[in-house]
Amino acid sequence: MIRNIVTLTLNDLAIAFKNKTIYLILFIPLFVFVSLQLVDQKDKNFQEVKIGLIKNVEYSPVIVASIKATDKLFAISWLASEEEGRTWLKEKKIDGFLVASQKEPQSLDLLVLEKASFQTIAIVEGLSALQIAVEGKNKNWVSDIKSLRDSGIQKQTLPTWILMLVLLVSFIIIPAQIAEEKEKKMILGLLQTPVRECEWLLAKLFLGMILIHLAVIFLHLLGRFEIENSLSYFAFIAVGSFCFSSFGIFLGFLCRTQASARTLGVLFYLPLLLPSALSDFSHKLNAFAPVLPSYQFYGPIKAILLEGGSISGFSLEWMYLCFVGLVTYSFSYMLLKKRWLM
Numbered sequence: 001m002i003r004n005i006v007t008l009t010l011n012d013l014a015i016a017f018k019n020k021t022i023y024l025i026l027f028i029p030l031f032v033f034v035s036l037q038l039v040d041q042k043d044k045n046f047q048e049v050k051i052g053l054i055k056n057v058e059y060s061p062v063i064v065a066s067i068k069a070t071d072k073l074f075a076i077s078w079l080a081s082e083e084e085g086r087t088w089l090k091e092k093k094i095d096g097f098l099v100a101s102q103k104e105p106q107s108l109d110l111l112v113l114e115k116a117s118f119q120t121i122a123i124v125e126g127l128s129a130l131q132i133a134v135e136g137k138n139k140n141w142v143s144d145i146k147s148l149r150d151s152g153i154q155k156q157t158l159p160t161w162i163l164m165l166v167l168l169v170s171f172i173i174i175p176a177q178i179a180e181e182k183e184k185k186m187i188l189g190l191l192q193t194p195v196r197e198c199e200w201l202l203a204k205l206f207l208g209m210i211l212i213h214l215a216v217i218f219l220h221l222l223g224r225f226e227i228e229n230s231l232s233y234f235a236f237i238a239v240g241s242f243c244f245s246s247f248g249i250f251l252g253f254l255c256r257t258q259a260s261a262r263t264l265g266v267l268f269y270l271p272l273l274l275p276s277a278l279s280d281f282s283h284k285l286n287a288f289a290p291v292l293p294s295y296q297f298y299g300p301i302k303a304i305l306l307e308g309g310s311i312s313g314f315s316l317e318w319m320y321l322c323f324v325g326l327v328t329y330s331f332s333y334m335l336l337k338k339r340w341l342m
Helices: 002-018 022-038 061-069 082-090 118-135 153-183 186-191 197-223 230-253 258-277 283-291 293-307 311-337
Strands: 049-054 074-079 096-100 108-112 142-147
Touching: 022 258, 049 061, 049 082, 049 118, 061 074, 061 118, 074 082, 082 096, 082 108, 096 118, 108 118, 118 142, 153 186, 153 197, 153 230, 153 258, 153 293, 186 197, 197 230, 197 311, 230 258, 230 293, 230 311, 258 283, 258 293, 283 293, 293 311
Parallel strands: 049 074, 049 096, 108 142
Antiparallel strands: 096 108
């Protein structure tokens, strides 16, 4: 009995090595470790943040002098008006700006893009440290924090869930289905008919795009989320689904079996999901994430959902996504013509 159990266990381990499933056991802890290293660590030095001050607002001389004295903590930008400050916030030229409080005299309101971001935390901690150092335990300089993306927590997390759904379909479902059809010789059978390679590829591409749109629409129906610019929103969903569905098809062609396709899909799924979703909470991730196609999709989707943006303002992003989709589609076509691993 013990011998049989040991034999079967060793056989399962051998299958895990053969199907490359064991790679996940090594990759996931390594990826978590690298991600934790990229997340900003606690230290005594504040990150330099870009703070805006409006020219026609009468700030306390103590506050202005204190901020100017800490050139390693704050980089000051002088704004012509509050409207310009809001524009600069949306364009991420500044991390926040101070305006006179309407509720409490001699106090200031801090306007930021998002309350739950490392920039907001850095500004609040920096101003609090300056206030304590200059005036001691006196009344706080900032009486209120206002956000341009002042929506409920459910809607604020919606872009992350949308990104997760798109990547889940593209890198988990699509590659496994492609590998299954290769493994069962279904593709070779279809190609013996009048069906052409490009027709088969386009059918798989449309499948991925339809599944992604169905998942997104179903999520919106369940949550009853409102969309200010639905045309731009679904147009960008279409561009993103084209890009990542093409990517997923390409990954499916690189694998011989379903197990290896799922493993390879996870190897791409996590690095594309987490850095983009966590980019608002770390300077390091925020600097690294823009090179990923997932971030070029996640950023505009967040702006369209939370700020009422338009696809016309993200021409470079959708061009980048289209380029990645066309490149991976072309590679998939080349592998299909060569009957790769079939």
